[in-house]
Amino acid sequence: MKYTIMVNEGPYQHQSSDTALQFARAALEKGHEIFRVFFYHDGVNNGTRLAVPPKDDRMLQKEWSELAEKHGLDLVICIAAAQRRGLMDASEAKRQGLNADNIAAGFRISGLGQLIEGGIESDRTIVFGD
Amino acid sequence: MAKKFMYLNRKAPYGTVYALESLEVVLIAAAFEQEVSLAFLDDGVYQIAKGQNPKAVGMKNFSPTYNALGDYGITKLYVERESLAERGLSEEDLMPIVYEDEDDDYAEKPSVQVISRAEMAQIMAEQDVTFSF
Numbered sequence: 561m562k563y564t565i566m567v568n569e570g571p572y573q574h575q576s577s578d579t580a581l582q583f584a585r586a587a588l589e590k591g592h593e594i595f596r597v598f599f600y601h602d603g604v605n606n607g608t609r610l611a612v613p614p615k616d617d618r619m620l621q622k623e624w625s626e627l628a629e630k631h632g633l634d635l636v637i638c639i640a641a642a643q644r645r646g647l648m649d650a651s652e653a654k655r656q657g658l659n660a661d662n663i664a665a666g667f668r669i670s671g672l673g674q675l676i677e678g679g680i681e682s683d684r685t686i687v688f689g690d
Numbered sequence: 691m692a693k694k695f696m697y698l699n700r701k702a703p704y705g706t707v708y709a710l711e712s713l714e715v716v717l718i719a720a721a722f723e724q725e726v727s728l729a730f731l732d733d734g735v736y737q738i739a740k741g742q743n744p745k746a747v748g749m750k751n752f753s754p755t756y757n758a759l760g761d762y763g764i765t766k767l768y769v770e771r772e773s774l775a776e777r778g779l780s781e782e783d784l785m786p787i788v789y790e791d792e793d794d795d796y797a798e799k800p801s802v803q804v805i806s807r808a809e810m811a812q813i814m815a816e817q818d819v820t821f822s823f
Contacts, residue, residue: 568823601708640711641711676718
């Protein structure tokens with residue numbers, strides 16, 4: 561089955577990011593396909609590379625990056641939500657005249673159309689949120 | 691073939707950003723030529739309440755945007771009757787959101803349909819994609 565996953569909450573504050581990650585892993589292990597993971601609302605904070613959780617805690621942002629690299633996942637951060645919350649890739653930072661970017665490996669920034677396309681193209685769309 | 695997309699709005703319009711960012715998704719979704727409907731339940735019914743004025747708390751009143759949904763071809767706004775009643779509200783407390791029916795000489799028709807919880811469950815079950823905010 562082909563899935564699109566939507567993540568609507570930030571890491572650590574809320575469990576939905578953990579649950580989405582665990583679901584994605586389990587689906588891939590069972591041989592399912594993940595068309596796209598779309599991060600919205602505070603969920604965009606899953607895509608920062610500047611998080612430094614305590615050593616004995618899980619490292620959610622890094623785990624998303626690693627899962628993306630292993631399985632070629634398409635991790636998309638909503639640009640409108642990202643701009644509000646200060647998530648930047650290099651080209652967006654340049655466009656906004658800012659001197660830093662903070663997007664983690666494996667993530668890309670794009671528009672809400674990517675979410676709708678995911679809904680159209682996938683057999684199931686699953687929302688992880690509050 | 692077009693899919694049925696439903697946008698479920700469960701939260702109050704101010705206090706969190708869910709309602710505003712849900713509306714942003716809906717406006718983009720309208721361009722994809724799918725069958726789009728919105729549902730308002732729980733505190734989400736406040737999103738289309740009349741007379742919103744959040745100026746004193748520093749928020750922008752985005753409720754007029756719901757009146758524009760008809761121009762985007764979004765004409766089905768389902769509101770759960772029980773959610774209204776639980777909050778002491780009735781249909782008269784909601785904005786009179788309308789659309790122009792191009793198949794009926796552009797007659798103005800109400801977009802808002804107040805339905806029961808059981809009817810809401812049935813409509814939800816008919817959807818292909820449901821986004822919950």
